[in-house]
Amino acid sequence: MADFWLISPPGNKDVKFQLAPPGPISIGRETSCGIVLADRAVSRQHATFSWTAPTTQEPGSWRIEDLDSSGGTVVNGMRLSSGKTLPLQDGDQIQIALWNFDVIDQQSSNNARTIVMSGAEEQQQDGTKIERVTISAPATFAQNQLVLLLESSDAIHVAKDESSVYKALVNAVSKSTRFENVAFVRSTGQGEAVVVLAQVGNIQDPSGKTRMSRTMLRQAREGPVVAKANATGGGIAMSLQGMDVRRAICIPVEFAGKLFGFLYLDDSQQRDDAMLAEIASVAGVVARTAAQSLGNQQHVLMERRLEKDKKDMFEGLINSLILTIDAKDPYTRGHSERVSTYAKMLAEAANLGPEIIEQASLCGKVHDIGKINVPGDILRKPARLTDEEFAQITVHPEVSYKILYPIPQMRDVLPGVLEHHEKWDGSGYPNKLVGEKISVLGRIICIADCFDAMTTTRSYRPAREVGEVLVEIEKCLGKHFDPELGKIFVSIPRAKLEKHVPKNAPSTA
Numbered sequence: 491m492a493d494f495w496l497i498s499p500p501g502n503k504d505v506k507f508q509l510a511p512p513g514p515i516s517i518g519r520e521t522s523c524g525i526v527l528a529d530r531a532v533s534r535q536h537a538t539f540s541w542t543a544p545t546t547q548e549p550g551s552w553r554i555e556d557l558d559s560s561g562g563t564v565v566n567g568m569r570l571s572s573g574k575t576l577p578l579q580d581g582d583q584i585q586i587a588l589w590n591f592d593v594i595d596q597q598s599s600n601n602a603r604t605i606v607m608s609g610a611e612e613q614q615q616d617g618t619k620i621e622r623v624t625i626s627a628p629a630t631f632a633q634n635q636l637v638l639l640l641e642s643s644d645a646i647h648v649a650k651d652e653s654s655v656y657k658a659l660v661n662a663v664s665k666s667t668r669f670e671n672v673a674f675v676r677s678t679g680q681g682e683a684v685v686v687l688a689q690v691g692n693i694q695d696p697s698g699k700t701r702m703s704r705t706m707l708r709q710a711r712e713g714p715v716v717a718k719a720n721a722t723g724g725g726i727a728m729s730l731q732g733m734d735v736r737r738a739i740c741i742p743v744e745f746a747g748k749l750f751g752f753l754y755l756d757d758s759q760q761r762d763d764a765m766l767a768e769i770a771s772v773a774g775v776v777a778r779t780a781a782q783s784l785g786n787q788q789h790v791l792m793e794r795r796l797e798k799d800k801k802d803m804f805e806g807l808i809n810s811l812i813l814t815i816d817a818k819d820p821y822t823r824g825h826s827e828r829v830s831t832y833a834k835m836l837a838e839a840a841n842l843g844p845e846i847i848e849q850a851s852l853c854g855k856v857h858d859i860g861k862i863n864v865p866g867d868i869l870r871k872p873a874r875l876t877d878e879e880f881a882q883i884t885v886h887p888e889v890s891y892k893i894l895y896p897i898p899q900m901r902d903v904l905p906g907v908l909e910h911h912e913k914w915d916g917s918g919y920p921n922k923l924v925g926e927k928i929s930v931l932g933r934i935i936c937i938a939d940c941f942d943a944m945t946t947t948r949s950y951r952p953a954r955e956v957g958e959v960l961v962e963i964e965k966c967l968g969k970h971f972d973p974e975l976g977k978i979f980v981s982i983p984r985a986k987l988e989k990h991v992p993k994n995a996p997s998t999a
Contacts (some may be wrong), residue, residue: 531587656688745785830854832938860889906931
């Protein structure tokens with residue numbers, strides 16, 4: 491069971507809110523909101539979180555929707571369009587005005603790998619000196635440093651995913667700075683624990699805890715910092731004493747408002763302030779390159795998430811329409827899914843390419859949407875239809891076309907929807923098209939539709955055996971069906987077709 495929280499980073503309000511099902515949970519400055527942000531920059535009803543219950547295929551998830559707020563709602567650096575929703579994932583970052591939240595799923599696999607940080611150590615307690623550091627421009631670096639930076643940049647830019655970028659980053663920084671221990675870490679929203687995602691050397695103590703100052707991590711959220719051993723010669727921070735750590739650097743890795751994590755370096759060598767600043771600058775430039783690469787990958791991932799969400803909603807709508815039609819006639823239940831399957835098989839066997847194959851599959855699913863306009867007693871009539879009743883049946887391709895036309899994703903399949911009852915010899919409907927005047931999709935769906943109709947039990951006749959139906963299709967090549975596509979269909983292995991033919995007829999009840 492997902493256990494989602496909104497947790498603000500240290501220094502940014504220091505609050506956390508649990509997202510508890512079933513929702514919805516509103517967020518805004520009105521006291522009636524489930525999450526109240528007392529801030530004039532926040533809209534009264536700024537955004538809302540809605541819960542999608544888990545299914546056998548998908549875990550439960552929260553979705554965020556901006557409620558036409560004046561300041562906008564930003565997820566991972568991307569502003570949401572008003573009225574559009576986005577499913578949230580563990581690790582997402584949400585910005586609402588000056589409020590920032592990390593989305594944390596306590597049950598996620600990422601948090602299962604969280605390593606608890608070493609005990610409390612504050613600058614005031616142990617004399618550790620933590621200072622802000624400015625990252626110099628590459629133009630000030632020596633020639634050998636520039637060569638290393640170019641090599642680092644190349645390694646980072648060829649990384650294909652986030653994990654590869656993390657590894658390339660720590661390897662490059664280790665090589666260019668010669669620090670003993672280099673790591674890329676990510677913290678939870680409250681900064682109480684970190685996950686080590688890549689490292690050279692080792693930043694864990696013997697017990698497995700991460701030897702990293704919370705004070706340093708908190709301050710690094712505002713920019714790069716360096717920590718130096720105290721004046722008495724002890725290690726950096728109480729928790730690091732006895733580990734011989736003399737210098738440490740922590741740099742935020744962020745791009746376009748998205749904090750990906752922190753680059754952390756430490757070692758046992760005593761280094762003067764000038765050398766430490768130079769090392770921090772070199773590491774900072776590499777971190778900036780990694781951040782840009784991660785930012786580009788994040789943008790692509792967000793676009794994919796939004797696209798997948800739109801696709802899922804679209805498919806859900808189509809499936810709901812199909813179920814509505816199936817409910818009107820138990821004898822044709824599952825017909826659209828089977829036609830989709832047979833149409834895809836035929837397009838694949840004919841080597842028509844990925845685009846047509848996908849279109850054939852989608853067209854098969856929606857080709858009979860227009861039957862929603864046909865009375866159920868006509869669809870289920872066990873006797874021969876009257877001319878008037880048949881006329882009502884024959885308009886369903888045009889009704890399907892009109893229903894689907896406003897949906898942009900359907901434009902490419904509309905010819906198949908409209909023409910799946912056209913016949914090769916011109917005797918079909920609605921427009922009596924002949925031969926290749928019928929679209930390829932129309933000819934594909936015609937074959938798939940007729941095959942399923944003949945191999946399933948209908949209210950007016952029993953199902954026919956697959957071999958018999960294939961013989962019938964072969965007889966009608968050049969009359970009812972496209973002769974070339976028809977030959978290809980009957981050549982599909984019978985066992986492959988039979989896997990999808992219903993085994994039991996629907997109950998006449």
